[in-house]
Amino acid sequence: MSNIENPESFRDKVATVDKKGKRIWVFPQRPEGRLHNLRKWVTVVYLIVFFGLPFVQVDGHPVFLINILERKFILFGQIFWPQDFFIFALGMVVFIVFIALFTVVFGRVFCGWACPQTVFMEMLFRKIEYAIDGNAAEQKILDKSAWNTNKIVKRVTKWTAFWALSFVIANTFLAYIIGVEELEKMVREPLSMHVGTLTSLTIFTTVFFFIYLWMREQVCTVICPYGRMQGVLLDKDSVIVAYDYRRGEERGKFHKNEKRTIGDCIDCGQCVKVCPTGIDIRNGTQLECTNCTACIDACNHMMTAVGLPNGLIRYASENNISKKRPWRFTWRMKAYSVVMVLLLGVLTWLLASRTDVGVTLLRTPGQLYQEQPNGGLSNLYNYKMLNKTFKDKEIALKPENFKGSITLVGETHLKIPRDGTISGTMFVFVDKSDIKGRKTLIQIGVYEAGKKIATIKTSFLGPFNGN
Numbered sequence: 216m217s218n219i220e221n222p223e224s225f226r227d228k229v230a231t232v233d234k235k236g237k238r239i240w241v242f243p244q245r246p247e248g249r250l251h252n253l254r255k256w257v258t259v260v261y262l263i264v265f266f267g268l269p270f271v272q273v274d275g276h277p278v279f280l281i282n283i284l285e286r287k288f289i290l291f292g293q294i295f296w297p298q299d300f301f302i303f304a305l306g307m308v309v310f311i312v313f314i315a316l317f318t319v320v321f322g323r324v325f326c327g328w329a330c331p332q333t334v335f336m337e338m339l340f341r342k343i344e345y346a347i348d349g350n351a352a353e354q355k356i357l358d359k360s361a362w363n364t365n366k367i368v369k370r371v372t373k374w375t376a377f378w379a380l381s382f383v384i385a386n387t388f389l390a391y392i393i394g395v396e397e398l399e400k401m402v403r404e405p406l407s408m409h410v411g412t413l414t415s416l417t418i419f420t421t422v423f424f425f426i427y428l429w430m431r432e433q434v435c436t437v438i439c440p441y442g443r444m445q446g447v448l449l450d451k452d453s454v455i456v457a458y459d460y461r462r463g464e465e466r467g468k469f470h471k472n473e474k475r476t477i478g479d480c481i482d483c484g485q486c487v488k489v490c491p492t493g494i495d496i497r498n499g500t501q502l503e504c505t506n507c508t509a510c511i512d513a514c515n516h517m518m519t520a521v522g523l524p525n526g527l528i529r530y531a532s533e534n535n536i537s538k539k540r541p542w543r544f545t546w547r548m549k550a551y552s553v554v555m556v557l558l559l560g561v562l563t564w565l566l567a568s569r570t571d572v573g574v575t576l577l578r579t580p581g582q583l584y585q586e587q588p589n590g591g592l593s594n595l596y597n598y599k600m601l602n603k604t605f606k607d608k609e610i611a612l613k614p615e616n617f618k619g620s621i622t623l624v625g626e627t628h629l630k631i632p633r634d635g636t637i638s639g640t641m642f643v644f645v646d647k648s649d650i651k652g653r654k655t656l657i658q659i660g661v662y663e664a665g666k667k668i669a670t671i672k673t674s675f676l677g678p679f680n681g682n
Contacts, residue, residue: 248512269390
């Protein structure tokens with residue numbers, strides 16, 4: 216009988232915790248195979264992008280910067296300020312919907328192929344561990360052995376390598392926050408000038424070191440909420456790493472030259488031995504599974520060795536296996552896709568309509584209107600202007616829907632330095648004929664090189680009924 220159909224529950228416990236609540240340390244066997252080789256190439260590209268992106272610059276500025284301290288964000292060469300936060304908020308909604316849609320269709324492919332935790336752990340730190348401590352069997356022996364010279368040397372070497380790599384990762388994240396030029400400046404200057412930064416860097420390095428040395432798969436199974444979310448997001452048409460129990464059951468050892476009358480699963484346990492989270496994929500979908508594909512490669516290797524078809528463990532949906540039907544694009548997937556397209560459309564429109572100059576114009580508090588000798592009225596306004604580009608800007612303000620003029624106080628031109636702000640006061644003069652009441656809505660055009668780039672709407676304070 217299939218384990219999936221067996222009333223015996225395997226979901227009542229976490230694979231890496233025993234009945235007494237103690238940690239079961241996982242020593243996964245070194246993965247090998249076609250999918251693992253593909254993951255290596257993906258990892259190479261991933262690491263080149265991750266470690267190289269802070270050094271990429273456009274017009275002398277980083278192409279990617281998340282400067283939380285100064286509330287300045289640069290994405291693909293475009294600078295964003297707190298005034299653009301609504302775009303980030305919508306972008307976050309789009310990202311969450313995308314994650315939901317992606318999970319509904321492809322399961323946890325992101326976890327296995329693109330999550331930083333998985334990529335760094337399995338493709339960097341684990342590789343270092345294999346090189347120093349050996350394969351799974353050698354690691355188990357070393358773990359149980361006494362603290363002799365061999366064990367001390369290997370432990371110190373591994374811890375040093377882990378710490379050094381954690382330090383590099385922490386510095387890279389810091390470069391994304393403050394920029395690589397500022398990071399290089401801190402390296403050149405005396406440490407006494409950057410005690411706070413060095414302390415923060417040491418703390419983050421220690422956190423990364425602790426995660427990859429000790430926490431490991433616990434981050435995916437206990438801390439990360441994404442694994443628990445998949446129980447809600449996945450359905451029977453979602454593509455996951457799955458064991459074909461209809462073909463594999465009933466399990467039984469393989470004997471040379473036998474004519475097999477039971478299932479194709481030879482119960483070798485290789486899929487369990489290579490799993491970095493310690494689960495048995497033959498039990499079905501589990502929150503611990505990160506879709507790393509190590510079990511697929513291991514199973515295919517054994518199937519080839521005994522002359523049976525590959526694909527006993529593969530990317531498939533529950534309906535692919537139970538009903539033996541091809542994958543289909545369900546109504547649920549279609550609904551998510553429609554929402555996704557709409558949100559992407561709105562986000563694209565917001566980005567396209569975003570101006571290079573942000574202007575805030577507010578009437579000076581406590582100031583009433585002033586009568587002018589020519590029969591007009593004036594209001595005093597405070598302005599603040601933000602240049603969202605890396606080029607100096609010179610702009611002009613012109614009346615749009617009223618007769619009058621605009622006069623700057625103490626300035627003759629509005630010059631905004633690149634990546635900077637200016638503020639000041641100005642008078643807006645309006646002809647009495649345009650005053651409609653106590654408050655009249657007026658529009659002021661913002662022009663750059665004779666081209667209107669934005670329109671500001673504000674209220675103009677006047678006498679009742681224009682008298």
